[in-house]
Amino acid sequence: MTVQKRSYTSGHFELMIDGHRSTAYLKSVDGGATKGSLVDEPIGPDNQRIKHMSTIDVEPFSIDFGIAGAKDILKWIQNSWRKNFARRTGQITHANFDLKATFRSEFYDALITETTFPALDGSAKEAAYMKIKVLAERTVESLLPATQSVEGTLGSKQKMWTPSSFRFNIDGIDDARFANKIESFTIKQGVKKFYTGQGRHAQIEPTKVDFPNITGTIAMQYADKFLQWHRDYVQNGQRDTKAQKTGSIEFLGPDKKQILFAINLYEMGLISAAVGQSTANSDQIKRVKFELYVGRMDLDGSYVGMEG
Numbered sequence: 001m002t003v004q005k006r007s008y009t010s011g012h013f014e015l016m017i018d019g020h021r022s023t024a025y026l027k028s029v030d031g032g033a034t035k036g037s038l039v040d041e042p043i044g045p046d047n048q049r050i051k052h053m054s055t056i057d058v059e060p061f062s063i064d065f066g067i068a069g070a071k072d073i074l075k076w077i078q079n080s081w082r083k084n085f086a087r088r089t090g091q092i093t094h095a096n097f098d099l100k101a102t103f104r105s106e107f108y109d110a111l112i113t114e115t116t117f118p119a120l121d122g123s124a125k126e127a128a129y130m131k132i133k134v135l136a137e138r139t140v141e142s143l144l145p146a147t148q149s150v151e152g153t154l155g156s157k158q159k160m161w162t163p164s165s166f167r168f169n170i171d172g173i174d175d176a177r178f179a180n181k182i183e184s185f186t187i188k189q190g191v192k193k194f195y196t197g198q199g200r201h202a203q204i205e206p207t208k209v210d211f212p213n214i215t216g217t218i219a220m221q222y223a224d225k226f227l228q229w230h231r232d233y234v235q236n237g238q239r240d241t242k243a244q245k246t247g248s249i250e251f252l253g254p255d256k257k258q259i260l261f262a263i264n265l266y267e268m269g270l271i272s273a274a275v276g277q278s279t280a281n282s283d284q285i286k287r288v289k290f291e292l293y294v295g296r297m298d299l300d301g302s303y304v305g306m307e308g
Contacts, residue, residue, distance in 0.1 A: 012099055014150035015063075017076070017090040023069025023151075027129050029092055030062040032105045032139050056200045060113055060135040061092070061105070066127065067161055067251075067260060074261065075306050077132065078299040080112045080189055085206045087111060087137075093150055101148040107136035111206055113189045117263075120182040120216075120249075124163035128251075135191060138201050161251060161260055168216065170247035170268070173229065175222035180287070182216040182249065187297060213271065214249075214292045220275065223288040230273040244269050248300070267295025 013026035036053040043050050065073060079086050087109040094103040114133035170176040190207035218226065232238045247265045252258060271291040 012095040012097070012150055014093040014095065014101075015073075015090065016093075017072050017088050019090075020072075021151075022072050024073055025066040025068050025070075026092075027064040027066065028062075029064075029094070031059040031133075032061045032092070032107065032136070032141070033059045034139055035059065054200070055195055055202065058136055058139055058201070060133040061107065061110075062131060062133050063092075064129045064131050066129055070130075071301065071306055073132065074299060074301045076112060077115050078301055078306065080115075080206075081187065081209060081297060081299060083206075083209065085111065088134075093144070093148075095150040099149045099151070101144045101150055104142050104144055106140040106142075107134065108138045108140075109204070110134045110136035111189060111191060111204060113191055114186055116186040117184060118163050119184040120163045120166045122164050122180040126162065128161045128163045135204060137204055162254070165252040165254060165256060167250040167252060167256075168247070169250065171245050173225040173245070175225060176218070176247065178222040179216045179218045182214065185212045185214060187211055211294050211297050214265070214268075214294060215290070217276065217287045217289050220286045220288055223273070223290075226270070226273045226288060226290055229270050233270050234272070244295075262300040264298045264300050265294050265296075266298070268292050 013029050015022040015024060015026060035057045037055045037057060039052055039054045041050050041052075042048070067074070076086070076088060089108045089110070091104055091106040093101050094105075095101045111134070112132050113135045114131075116131040118128045118130070120128075166182065168176050168179040168182060188210040190210065191204045192207055193202035193204055195202050233243045245268045247268060248262050249265070250262045251260045253260060269292065271293055273288055273290045276287045276289050
């Protein structure tokens with residue numbers, strides 16, 4: 001008699017952080033596996049070789065998620081950017097389309113190492129998702145009997161968030177709100193691995209937080225102050241504190257008014273502001289592409305009920 005087992009399929013995920021279930025909608029999960037480091041040693045005059053495992057390396061998890069029910073994840077991101085580093089312990093449960101659990105990855109003493117925001121485009125139609133990379137000191141994986149269930153929830157706020165609903169603000173440049181595109185950007189948290197004693201797993205310690213440049217485009221009729229800022233700051237070398245600005249990126253609901261959450265931007269300076277490629281006999285809108293450096297970012301979660 002041939003025994004057939006039903007294949008495991010992707011379907012739904014459930015995230016637990018520090019003992020409580022997150023209601024964040026997880027679109028995809030990858031990584032988290034452990035990999036041994038191979039040592040290949042020559043022994044004796046005949047060059048015999050002995051191979052064995054030494055330390056263990058843990059791959060980071062990559063998680064794409066929506067903002068519906070993601071307050072706990074957003075708070076974790078906020079603390080990371082503020083250097084209030086907190087290691088989290090939790091688990092990710094995989095389930096099939098019937099919401100029956102099939103696989104679980106437990107993680108211990110984890111830090112967020114990357115946070116990626118999607119490209120924002122005024123003409124986009126699809127739903128928007130954020131991505132984080134989470135590096136744990138240790139993971140444990142296990143198959144599960146299909147007797148447990150997960151909740152397949154998708155909140156209304158996630159359905160409302162699209163890459164076309166955003167507002168870019170710069171103090172002193174009112175027309176910045178007419179920016180039609182902001183390219184995807186990633187905030188990176190550096191980590192250092194330490195191996196001590198007989199432990200095979202590394203202890204991870206946070207180092208610097210790297211805030212990326214912001215790149216986008218705006219129609220030329222709204223770019224006067226960008227171009228003036230470029231003349232003052234780049235071409236003429238203005239150096240006083242007025243040369244740097246503050247601002248924000250607001251992620252909006254479909255009515256373009258309700259703020260779902262925001263990123264506050266500090267110590268911004270203009271790197272470039274240049275007219276994009278133009279084509280003869282074309283009715284395309286002429287746009288200016290700008291690039292800004294940012295000294296510091298802060299996730300403003302007051303709109304989703306986060307304190308601080």
